[in-house]
Amino acid sequence: xxxxxxxxxxxxxxxxxxxxxxxxxxxxxxxxxxxxxxxxxxxxxxxxxxxxxxxxxxxxxxxxxxxxxxxxxxxxxxxxxxxxxxxxxxxxxxxxxxxxxxxxxxxxxxxxxxxxxxxxxxxxxxxxxxxxxxxxxxxxxxxxxxxxxxxxxxxxxxxxxxxxxxxxxxxxxxxxxxxxxxxxxxxxxxxxxxxxxxxxxxxxxxxxxxxxxxxxxxxxxxxxxxxxxxxxxxxxxxxxxxxxxxxxxxxxxxxxxxxxxxxxxxxxxxxxxxxxxxxxxxxxxxxxx
Numbered sequence: 618x619x620x621x622x623x624x625x626x627x628x629x630x631x632x633x634x635x636x637x638x639x640x641x642x643x644x645x646x647x648x649x650x651x652x653x654x655x656x657x658x659x660x661x662x663x664x665x666x667x668x669x670x671x672x673x674x675x676x677x678x679x680x681x682x683x684x685x686x687x688x689x690x691x692x693x694x695x696x697x698x699x700x701x702x703x704x705x706x707x708x709x710x711x712x713x714x715x716x717x718x719x720x721x722x723x724x725x726x727x728x729x730x731x732x733x734x735x736x737x738x739x740x741x742x743x744x745x746x747x748x749x750x751x752x753x754x755x756x757x758x759x760x761x762x763x764x765x766x767x768x769x770x771x772x773x774x775x776x777x778x779x780x781x782x783x784x785x786x787x788x789x790x791x792x793x794x795x796x797x798x799x800x801x802x803x804x805x806x807x808x809x810x811x812x813x814x815x816x817x818x819x820x821x822x823x824x825x826x827x828x829x830x831x832x833x834x835x836x837x838x839x840x841x842x843x844x845x846x847x848x849x850x851x852x853x854x855x856x857x858x859x860x861x862x863x864x865x866x867x868x869x870x871x872x873x874x875x876x877x878x879x880x881x882x883x884x885x886x887x888x889x890x891x892x893x894x895x896x897x898x899x900x901x902x903x904x905x906x
Contacts, residue, residue, distance in 0.1 A: 645670040648689035663689065685874045703834070706761065706768075707864045709733050711838050714770030717742045717755030726757055735763035741820040745812050750782035754808050754844065758820055760828055766862075767824050769852070771837035771844040783840065783869065792873065797850055799875030802843075809847050817848075818855070825856060832860040842868025846880065853883040862886040 642661040645651035651670035654661040661670050662684045664677035671677055683689055709730055716725035730737045743756040755772030774780045786804045795801035801809070825831075833852050837845035842865040849863035863884050872880075880887065 642670040642672045648683055649686050652683045652686040652689055660684070665690070687874045687877050703764070703864070706733060706735070706764065707834075707836050707866075710757070710759070710768050710770040710834070710836050711773075711841065711866065713739070713759070714755055714757040714772050714837060714841060715775070717744055717757050717770075717772055718775065719744055719753070726759075730759065733761075735761050737761050740767075740824050743812070743815055743817065743820065745808075745815045747779075747808055747811055749786075749804055749807050750779050752776050752779045754812065754840070756812060756817065758824060760824065760831065761834075765828075765830065766832040766834045767821070767828060768834040768836065769821070769845070769848060770835075771841035771848070773838045773842075774840040779840065787869070795872060795876060797854060797876075798879050799877075800873040801847070801876065802869075802871055805843050805847055805871045808844060809851070812844075812848075821852065825859075832862065834862045834864065836864040836866070837868070838866040839868065842866050843871040846871050849884050849887070850876070850880050853885070854879075857883070860885045862888075864888050 642651065642654070645654060645661060648663040651661050651663045654670075661672055662677070662682050663669075664671050665681040665683065666677055709732055713726035713729040716729060718725075726742060727739050730739065737759060739757065739759045741756075741758040743758075744753050745756060746753050757770040757772075758767065759770075760767050774783070783804055786802060791803040792800040793803045793806045795806055795809075833856065835845045835849040835852060837843075845863060846865050846868055849861060849865075853859075853861040861884050863880075863886065865888070
């Protein structure tokens with residue numbers, strides 16, 4: 618009899634605590650006010666399926682749960698599109714960066730840039746060895762005199778080993794502390810350090826000194842999109858007086874919420890484009906948010 622009473626008491630207590638948690642989270646009626654709220658040890662999260670604030674991950678599918686307000690969907694989707702973004706130029710920069718490789722002939726990046734009507738020069742081609750997967754990452758630094766900006770492009774994944782390495786790092790959830798703040802997917806954090814060790818800052822510094830009034834444009838597709846996101850923050854923090862624009866195409870996630878906050882704080886313009894097929898290297902007619 619005593620055991621039965623104890624069982625009923627514990628059951629009622631659990632129900633009471635559960636209802637208390639639900640009541641505490643249910644007071645928040647939007648994703649922005651709900652996600653990330655911690656009250657008396659209860660972490661509220663927003664469920665995209667039911668559009669309600671819940672206290673437990675078991676009440677909503679994990680893929681449809683928002684636990685940080687920075688990941689909340691836009692409350693109002695833009696219905697107008699202003700074509701001020703450099704679609705043609707960005708496509709050419711990405712294509713040129715994809716030709717930075719030991720397998721490409723001399724002058725290959727410039728052959729892509731010659732399609733532009735603007736006066737464009739290639740300043741540096743860096744084919745940086747990477748240790749984690751034993752491949753390379755290509756970096757292109759150039760200048761567009763007509764639009765008065767220095768552009769930095771990063772090469773897409775061009776090797777199956779490099780692709781699989783990224784996949785496994787993501788599957789393991791392998792994150793490392795990022796020198797600029799927050800945490801970073803390990804393979805991108807290490808590539809960041811290797812590119813810096815290869816002399817990236819010295820090359821960019823020479824370009825900035827030579828063209829002091831030019832703004833900075835950082836771009837890339839796929840792996841290059843992830844690295845462009847990482848380096849957009851790097852150059853924006855290194856040259857805070859300059860306008861830094863980021864055009865990232867089909868980039869996998871690179872950093873955590875702290876990194877995203879820093880990116881929003883320092884990068885002047887961020888345009889993220891997501892293609893339906895990652896292997897399709899072209900710029901669509903408009904951004905998909």
